[in-house]
Amino acid sequence: MTAVLLISFLVFLIVRIPIAFALGLSCLLYALLADIPLVVLPAKMYSGIDVFVLLSVPGFILAGNLMNEGGLTERIITFCNHLLGHIRGGLALANIGASMLFAGISGTAVSDTASIGAVMIPAMKKEGYDPGFSCAVTAASSTVGPIIPPSVPMIILATLSGLSVGKLFIAAVIPGLLLGLFMMGLTYFIAQKKAYPRHPKSSLPQVAKGFLDTFWALLMTFIILFGIIGGVFTPTEASIVAVVYALAVGALVYRRLSVKKIMQVTLNAMKTSAALMVLIGFANLFGWILLTERLPQEIAGGILGFTSNKYMVLLLINLLLIFVGSFMETIAALMILFPILLKVAVAVEIDPIHFSVIVLLNLMIGLTTPPIGVCLFVSSSIGKVPLISVSRASWPFLGISLLVLALLTLFPQLTLWLPGLLD
Incomplete structure (x- = not known):
């Protein structure tokens, strides 16, 4: 069956x-x-979404949409251009920098690709960047979003594992920064090799203005992150704080949110949240059937029967997750596979927090793995560039992502050092 x-x-x-x-x-x-x-089916679906921490997901989605509609994306891109535009390949570097800053607002790779790509891909093509490279750097940098907190997939991981949301958030900081900085290094190397353009250096007042334009939005990320870590509020309460803050900044500071826009953004967030909850419900039902059929135990037994070396176990899991992540939606993959694989990881004494970050990074890499990575499709569509050109240009970035994954796999302290400071 x-x-x-x-x-x-x-x-x-x-x-x-x-x-x-x-x-x-x-x-x-x-x-x-x-x-x-x-009658069992809806009952099992409901049990999958009847989790208190999941109430934070609609809140973070709404807060992100409010900040995006309030003009945050353009301000972040402008600020990054002021900081990095004078370096050769500065527009591509600003693309990655914007993804790193935007990460705390969107929290999902596909939305990052769509939001930033809509602005950056046409601009890069206009300035003479290779179209395939323009799409590839946008898709690759979007994978930083769900790594750097706050992150919706991280909340799902905490729900499935019972781990602290705050510790998972803080554990992902160093990996997210490594991924973004390594991509910047690769981009600079490619830009030098291909002599991509650079802009005149921005004046100090321009940089200061760009920072002030983004300050209020970026402050929200710090309030959320340190509020959760410091125990000031729960993730669910943090999501409501984020919504109220986003409304205030968008309407009073940026003055881009009218009543009509707020209603439209709220409706869109409701649609996105409903679709996500349906997905989580069905994925929980699917996982329950697999558990009933004892497939998780068989998979765990098969892996542990093959090897009990934790590095070999991690290698096998890495290969499986990159493959799955290339064609399956991230949340569904987490819901179905993570509980199974976590048991295997714990059995060979892999720290659950370390393992959670590795799992998420694997699935993010899958989103940009040629030829079927979802983010490659999105950036290709935005840039009107053949998918094969985007895939070809994405291979160096895939190599960088795999390098960071290897470092995290071999050196657990890259994820465990910061959470250890909280103990």
């Missing part, structure tokens, strides 16, 4: 049924063939 569930799910994906409904339909087919009472 497990084969029916998995094969039907893959078939539904191949015929381009949205992943949430592919999960739901495969579960329904399994239930009908296994003679499971259909």
Whole structure:
């Protein structure tokens, strides 16, 4: 019966049924063939979303949309251009810098690609950057978003593992910065090699103005992060603080949020949140069926039967997650695979916080893995560049991401040092 569930799910994906409904339909087919009472299905779906910390997800989505609609994206890009534009390839470096700063607001790679790519890809093409490179650097840098806190996928990981949201957030700081800085180094090397343009150096008043324009928005990230870590409020309370703050900044400071815009942004956030909760519900149902069929135990037993060396276990898990992440939505992959793989990791004495960051980075790498990484498709569509050109230009960035993944795998203290300071 497990084969029916998995094969039907893959078939539904191949015929381009949205992943949430592919999960739901495969579960329904399994239930009908296994003679499971259909009343069980909504009950298991509801149990998957009836988790207090998940209440923070709609709040963070709404806060991010409010800040984005309030003009934050343009201000961040302008500020990064003032800081980095005078360096050769400065516009590409500003692209990565904007993703690193925007990360705390969006928290999702695809939204980062779409928001920043809509501005940066046309600008880079206009200034003479290779179109494929313009799309590739945008897609690659977007993977920094869900690593640098606050991050929606990190909240999902905390929900699934019972780990502290604050510790997961702080554990991801160094990996996120490493990923962004290494990508900047690669971009600078490519820019020098291809003689990409640079702008005149901005004056100190221009830099100061750019900083002041972004200050209030960036302050929200610090309030959220240190508020959660310091125990001032829970992640759910933090999401509400973020919404109120975003409303105040967007309406009173940036003055870009009218009542009509607020209503439209709220509606869009409701749609996004509803779609995400449906996905989480169906993924929980799918995971419950796998658990009933004892597939997690078989996978864990298979890996541990093959090797008990924790580095070999991590290597196998890394390969699996990069493959899965290249075609499956991040939240669904986490819901289905993370509980299974966490048991394997704990069995070979891998720290759960360290493992959680590794899992998330793997799935982010999958989003930009040629030829089917989702972020590559998004940037290709925005830039109107053939996917093969974007994929070819993305290989060096994929190499950098794999290098950071290898460093995190081999040196756990890169993720555990900062959380250890909180103990």
